[in-house]
Amino acid sequence: MKNCNMGTVNHAEETLKLRELVVEKIAFGEKLINSIEKYKSLEGIQKLQRKISQELNFLKQIDKTGKIKKEHIQCSNLTHFSAVVKTISSVSKCISVNKVMMLDDRKITIDIICDDGLTWMKVIARNPKSLSQICMGDASYGVRSVVDHAEDYVECAKLNPCLFQIPKVVFVFVNGLGNNLATKIESFGIRVEGARLRDVDIDEDDDVDTTSFVQREKSDDINNSNLSTPDISHITKINLDVSAMLAYVSSVCNGSASLYEFSVRVLAQQAEWERLRPQKPILDEFFKGKKMYCCQTAKDSFISIVNTVGGTNEKIRAEEFLQRITVLPDDATAEDIVEDNSKNDLFRHVQLTPDKTLLVGGKIKERSLVIFTFGDRIGAVTVTSNDGFVRAARQQGIDFVVFVHESRALTEQKEQARAVGPRF
Structure with missing residues (x-):
């Protein structure tokens, strides 16, 4: 009974704090509307006033009903409107x-x-x-x-x-x-x-599971091979996750691990792992004799990341690697691929069906779900370092057919900006 009372008290306190924040936001918004009166002759200012008023009306409504959520405050557009008004004055x-x-x-x-x-x-x-x-x-x-x-x-x-x-x-x-x-x-x-x-x-695809770096540093066993699906050597189709493509073209997987020590902890750790367990030879060996595919979402995300944080050579490797990959629409199925699927007994039925789906949230990100589901539908092994997604899917009863490798970031830009010097 005591625990129930404590829970009720905590909920009441949280509600009270949220209401105080809403009241503050409303006061802030009203002050903002008054502050732009001096710009009333400016084209579009009335539209801005209406947008602020709509935001205020929404906040007043949830304050009145008491149905306040933290997201209502965090996602308020008043912060943006205030920044616009401040910029106008400058x-x-x-x-x-x-x-x-x-x-x-x-x-x-x-x-x-x-x-x-x-x-x-x-x-x-x-x-x-x-x-x-x-x-x-x-x-x-x-x-x-x-x-x-x-x-x-x-x-x-x-x-x-x-x-x-x-x-x-x-x-x-x-x-x-x-x-x-x-x-x-x-x-x-x-x-x-x-x-x-x-x-x-x-530095890399945020869907890659990087939350366990601290635990991994305390253990010599960081190999994710236990997450990979057994008995998949006969499957000749590969679905490349963004994380796999990033690792393959990363500078750290193409020689820089032996040349630099990085001052950024995550990059330094990955470089050390790469020296101990080079990932590109592992991926090359797995790719032998197989046809590589990726969905449009994976390709677009890969290109966006490489263009944003990739170095010159990483961009060149990315272009060359994409030429080896067949890109299909996100909703492609095995019927869209001209291959003999008779040996792929694992794919008599896809993992995800109308009565068996994954809930987005936590490690199950929308984009990753699109990529893994694509691999499931075309009957391919998904190559990934996103062990967080694989584990989270298993917890929901979905065992995707996967080959899991260690994650590697794009590092070329950091070799000049953040590397502490040549290793040898």
């Missing part, structure tokens, strides 16, 4: 906010147009790590990354010259961004404003 000759432009058949919203139309600005108030993760593809299906927005802004600016000039594009990162991401955005010719943060850079 620019010169602002002529429009929330300006909608057309790019092909899509609408592109330009946050701020200033310098009499010669500068377009996008204001980003997201958490820096979240920005990098989304660029790695770790987001719900359809969520566009800041790199996607960069491409849109540049392309749209070319189609809408002002005073016979292509408008300059500026991205303002209110909370900063990772070094690698800043470099990638600048490669489009965009000026980046905001603190550059080294510790939020992401």
